[in-house]
Amino acid sequence: xxxxxxxxxxxxxxxxxxxxxxxxxxxxxxxxxxxxxxxxxxxxxxxxxxxxxxxxxxxxxxxxxxxxxxxxxxxxxxxxxxxxxxxxxxxxxxxxxxxxxxxxxxxxxxxxxxxxxxxxxxxxxxxxxxxxxxxxxxxxxxxxxxxxxxxxxxxxxxxxxxxxxxxxxxxxxxxxxxxxxxxxxxxxxxxxxxxxxxxxxxxxxxxxxxxxxxxxxxxxxxxxxxxxxxxxx
Amino acid sequence: xxxxxxxxxxxxxxxxxxxxxxxxxxxxxxxxxxxxxxxxxxxxxxxxxxxxxxxxxxxxxxxxxxxxxxxxxxxxxxxxxxxxxxxxxxxxxxxxxxxxxxxxxxxxxxxxxxxxxxxxxxxxxxxxxxxxxxxxxxxxxxxxxxxxxxxxxxxxxxxxxxxxxxxxxxxxxxxxxxxxxxxxxxxxxxxxxxxxxxxxxxxxxxxxxxxxxxxxxxxxxxxxxxxxxxxxxxxxxxxxxxxxxxxxxxxxxxxxxxxxxxxxxxxxxxxxxxxxxxxxxxxxxxxxxxxxxxxxxxxxxxxxxxxxxxxxxxxxx
Numbered sequence: 001x002x003x004x005x006x007x008x009x010x011x012x013x014x015x016x017x018x019x020x021x022x023x024x025x026x027x028x029x030x031x032x033x034x035x036x037x038x039x040x041x042x043x044x045x046x047x048x049x050x051x052x053x054x055x056x057x058x059x060x061x062x063x064x065x066x067x068x069x070x071x072x073x074x075x076x077x078x079x080x081x082x083x084x085x086x087x088x089x090x091x092x093x094x095x096x097x098x099x100x101x102x103x104x105x106x107x108x109x110x111x112x113x114x115x116x117x118x119x120x121x122x123x124x125x126x127x128x129x130x131x132x133x134x135x136x137x138x139x140x141x142x143x144x145x146x147x148x149x150x151x152x153x154x155x156x157x158x159x160x161x162x163x164x165x166x167x168x169x170x171x172x173x174x175x176x177x178x179x180x181x182x183x184x185x186x187x188x189x190x191x192x193x194x195x196x197x198x199x200x201x202x203x204x205x206x207x208x209x210x211x212x213x214x215x216x217x218x219x220x221x222x223x224x225x226x227x228x229x230x231x232x233x
Numbered sequence: 234x235x236x237x238x239x240x241x242x243x244x245x246x247x248x249x250x251x252x253x254x255x256x257x258x259x260x261x262x263x264x265x266x267x268x269x270x271x272x273x274x275x276x277x278x279x280x281x282x283x284x285x286x287x288x289x290x291x292x293x294x295x296x297x298x299x300x301x302x303x304x305x306x307x308x309x310x311x312x313x314x315x316x317x318x319x320x321x322x323x324x325x326x327x328x329x330x331x332x333x334x335x336x337x338x339x340x341x342x343x344x345x346x347x348x349x350x351x352x353x354x355x356x357x358x359x360x361x362x363x364x365x366x367x368x369x370x371x372x373x374x375x376x377x378x379x380x381x382x383x384x385x386x387x388x389x390x391x392x393x394x395x396x397x398x399x400x401x402x403x404x405x406x407x408x409x410x411x412x413x414x415x416x417x418x419x420x421x422x423x424x425x426x427x428x429x430x431x432x433x434x435x436x437x438x439x440x441x442x443x444x445x446x447x448x449x450x451x452x453x454x455x456x457x458x459x460x461x462x463x464x465x466x467x468x469x470x471x472x473x474x475x476x477x478x479x480x481x482x483x484x485x486x487x488x489x490x491x492x493x494x495x496x497x498x499x500x501x502x503x504x505x506x507x508x509x510x511x512x513x514x515x516x517x518x519x520x521x522x523x524x525x526x527x528x529x530x531x532x533x534x535x536x537x538x539x540x541x542x543x544x545x546x547x548x549x550x
Contacts, residue, residue, distance in 0.1 A: 074468070079465070081465035083465075109466055156464060
C-alpha cells in the first residue's frame, strides 16, 4: 500500500456539482507531486479528501495507513496529525506572533509544554525565519508569511505536506523561494503534494505531474511539464 | 527517520501518537478552555450582557415560583394539621345515644381523636369569636346542636371519613375545612403550572440568547478553529472553551437571579412576619442554600444547552 492511494474516487457535493470522477492515484512515500489543471477541475477537492475535510461519495481513500473513506469522526484528528496543510491565503492568526502561530499548532494537539519552544525554533529554522519569531504576521512579506504557515504545518513532524496553491498570492521570485523550500523539505523525506497554476515552477523542477480536467486525472507523468507536449500554451 | 531529523524528540511516525481520548482532557487543555471561555465571555460585551440578563430573568421566575411553592406547601401542611371533621348531632339525641355515637366514631378507621363539644360549650366559643358578646341574652334558647370534633389520622382522608360519619345514626350533618384545603391546593397547582411553565419558557429564551452569543464567539474565533481542525486538535479540545463560555452565562445569570430573589424574599419574610405573625413561612436562612443550588444548577443547564446547540451547529470538525 502506497502512502497515499485513491481508488475509483468520485466526489459529488451536496449541491450536485461533481468535483471528482472515478479518480485513481497512488503516491509513494518521499514523492513530490504537482497537481495541475484549470481552475475548478477538482485539484483542491482532491487535497480536501486527503485530510478528510470532505468524505468521498464513492471509492476508497488510503492515507498513511488510515482508511479515510470510512474513518470514524473520533479518528480524524489522528489522521490530520500525519499531514501538514498549507494554503494560498496562509491562514495565520493576525494577533499572534510568528512564534505563537507555530506554537498554536503544537499546543492544539496537546504537545507537552516543555517540548514546544524547541520544536517551534526547529521549525522556524527550517524555513529560515528563526530571527523573526517575535514579529507579527502583518510585519512580514507575503513570502515570509507563507514560510510561517509552512513552519506551522511542519511543527508536528507530519509525513505528508499538502500545499493548495501555496504560491498563488506571491510574485515570481517569492514563489521560487517557496517552491525551493518545499523541495528541500521533500528531500528530507516529507512527501509533498502541491496544486499549482505556476507553469515555470513545474517546467523547471521536472517532478511528477498529475494533470486534472473536469474531475478526472488526464495525465500522470513521472518527470512532467506543466502542459502536455505539443499542447497549446 | 525520513523527514524527522530535525525533530529528535518526536516519536517515530509509524507508532500511533498519543491522542487525548474523548472525555479525558489534559490539564493544559482545561486551563486553555477556561481562559478562552472567560475571554469570550468578556469580549462579547453586549451579547454577554443580553445572555446573562435573560438567563437571570428566567431564573428569577424559577426562583420565585419555587419560593412560592415551598411556602404554599408549608401553609398547606399547617392547614392540614388543623383540619377536623365536625359532626353535628341530631337535636333529639339524648345523652346515652350521644355516648353511643361517640363510641361508633371512635371505632371508625382513620380516626385519631374525638372530642365532644356540647351545645353550651359551642355557644361559649361562638361568643368568644364574636368578641365577648353575650348571645345567651339575645337568644331565648341555644340554637346550636351538640357536635363532635373528629381529628383524622391523615388530613387527605377527610372526605372519605366524612362520608362514613354521615352514615352513622343520630348524625345530622358533617362538615370539614374542605374549602380551605381545596383553596390552598388550588393555589399550589396554579403556581406550579404558571410559575414553572413561565420559568421554563423564559429558560428557553435564555438558551436561545446564549446560543446566539456563542455564535458570535465562534465567528470571532473561526480562524483558530480552522487551524485547530487542520493540525488535528480533537473535537473536545475545540469545543470546550465555548461550553465554558455558555456555562459562565448560566452561572452569572444564576448569581444575579439569586441575589435578586433572595434579597426580595428576605425583605418580604421580615415584613410578613411582622404583619401576620401566625403565617407559617419558610425562614430566609433555610431557603437561601437550596435555592442557590437549584437556581445555579438550572443556570448552568440553560447555558450549556444553548452553547452546546451553537457548537453543534457552527463548529465543523
